[in-house]
Amino acid sequence: MASVSITNVRKDYGQLEVLHGVDIDIRDGEFVILVGPSGCGKSTLLRMIAGLEDISSGSISIGGRVVNDIAPKDRDIAMVFQSYALYPHMTVEANMGFSLKLAKAPQEEIRRRVSEAAQILGLEKLLDRHPRHLSGGQRQRVAMGRAIVRQPQVFLFDEPLSNLDAKLRVQMRSEIKQLHQRLKTTTIYVTHDQIEAMTMADRIVVMHDGVVEQIGSPLELYDRPANLFVASFIGSPG
Numbered sequence: 643m644a645s646v647s648i649t650n651v652r653k654d655y656g657q658l659e660v661l662h663g664v665d666i667d668i669r670d671g672e673f674v675i676l677v678g679p680s681g682c683g684k685s686t687l688l689r690m691i692a693g694l695e696d697i698s699s700g701s702i703s704i705g706g707r708v709v710n711d712i713a714p715k716d717r718d719i720a721m722v723f724q725s726y727a728l729y730p731h732m733t734v735e736a737n738m739g740f741s742l743k744l745a746k747a748p749q750e751e752i753r754r755r756v757s758e759a760a761q762i763l764g765l766e767k768l769l770d771r772h773p774r775h776l777s778g779g780q781r782q783r784v785a786m787g788r789a790i791v792r793q794p795q796v797f798l799f800d801e802p803l804s805n806l807d808a809k810l811r812v813q814m815r816s817e818i819k820q821l822h823q824r825l826k827t828t829t830i831y832v833t834h835d836q837i838e839a840m841t842m843a844d845r846i847v848v849m850h851d852g853v854v855e856q857i858g859s860p861l862e863l864y865d866r867p868a869n870l871f872v873a874s875f876i877g878s879p880g
């Protein structure tokens with residue numbers, strides 16, 4: 643676990659500035675959801691935390707350590723995307739252990755960590771299968787398994803459920819919450835779905851056009867929206 647501090651972060655792509663000075667302080671073990679309309683800069687911010695995108699100005703620190711110039715592989719984070727490409731030719735077990743293998747972890751430790759993660763995610767009986775023989779929900783669990791085995795300080799999720807059907811989405815929301823209650827890993831979770839945000843978050847960060855409009859608990863946002871944008875965004879049906 644680690645705190646994450648985002649301080650006056652700006653991002654431009656050439657002439658286009660897409661983040662205009664973002665400040666967010668995330669506590670150790672907190673589950674924070676970034677929410678806002680498509681194009682407001684959520685993924686860009688997450689990719690900057692992951693080190694997949696340069697920071698134009700400002701700073702990001704993880705566990706008190708500024709990571710602006712630290713390569714993605716040396717940041718203690720794991721990211722789960724919306725299009726979680728599993729390796730088709732590898733079993734579930736190999737998919738989950740692959741990053742540890744790349745990091746040259748001992749075989750025995752890889753097996754132990756994969757088996758622990760499989761147990762948490764209910765994948766014990768599927769370890770020998772290939773992705774094509776899994777359901778959408780099972781594949782999503784394997785994608786989460788790949789993140790869990792790394793035991794990172796921070797989980798980053800970018801709309802992990804948006805490719806799933808409505809029923810599975812509801813089920814996975816509660817599984818992800820249970821996972822967080824169990825592991826207590828600091829989590830930053832992006833969605834454009836306000837229902838997901840209201841039901842899952844410790845605190846919600848509402849973004850709009852590259853700025854943070856409000857940060858607060860679901861109840862605070864519901865009771866005391868800072869402005870009309872927050873009120874209409876939180877109040878509109880998902």
Ligand code: ADP
Pocket residue numbers: 655658660678679680681682683684685686687
């Ligand atoms: P969100 O995830 O909230 O939908 P993004 O972070 O993907 O938003 O995008 C924010 C803005 O930055 C959008 O206007 C998008 O078109 C622009 N953008 C994202 N990536 C790039 C890029 N590589 N080059 C230029 N513009 C980009």
Ligand code: MG
Pocket residue numbers: 684685686
């Ligand atoms: Mg996005």
